[in-house]
Amino acid sequence: MSMSVAPLLIHSSIPPLSPRLPWSLWRAHFERNRERPLPASDGPVALSPVQAQALAWSLARFQIGETGEGRIVGAIARSHMAGIDDDYRRALALFIQEEGRHARILAGLVHALGGTLLTTNWTEWMFVRARSLLGVRFKLLAMFAAEVVGIGFYGALAERLPRGRTRLALEQIARDERAHLRFHRRFFDLQAPCGWRRALFLLGWIPLAHAAALVVLWDHRRTLLLLGISRRQLAARLFALVREGAR
16 A cells, blocks of 8 residues: 555654754754665666656656755855854755755666656756845745655655655655755744735745646656646645645
């Protein structure tokens, strides 16, 4: 029987997660995660050749999105925004490293499925352009939206795959992305707690996160169809995560 994502994500390496955890605990969380070995990605996958090809196609596109975020670490190091400290700066750097770890995991999965890694694609180009529109806060907001997409998409894939190394690797990434969502929620909870700041946050968050979800639902529609994943149900899951991010 397929394991659902909801109970799966409870078994994270951090204490019962609250968006209000202090930055020192987030730093400790990412430091612990850094010590984990990479999950194996070279096992057999019980998929048809067409399904394996489609899965590799999708994972290759997500693999690009997990790389190339390092410049924001320098921007945050120079920033004096309220609510952040040296623990946050270190936690953010470790978060970026964890995203790079996901990129390495996904690269291994793509190769194991017989796929080819990409250097660019239109969705990544669009995401990079969106991140560069405004300042550091908007870049973090775009990364926040990416966590919504990652939780929903990786979790949906893991549910449909047979037990094995590919599924375990995607489950681990989905757990990490759940923690990332709460990490970014904590930042925006401090940056936009109420009033006009809260309204400005929602004005940026809701359309950006919904747009990211819709792009993924459209761009990966063939993979979802071949793996028997309902786009309607995945959309409902993604939009629920958008609402969770807004709370």
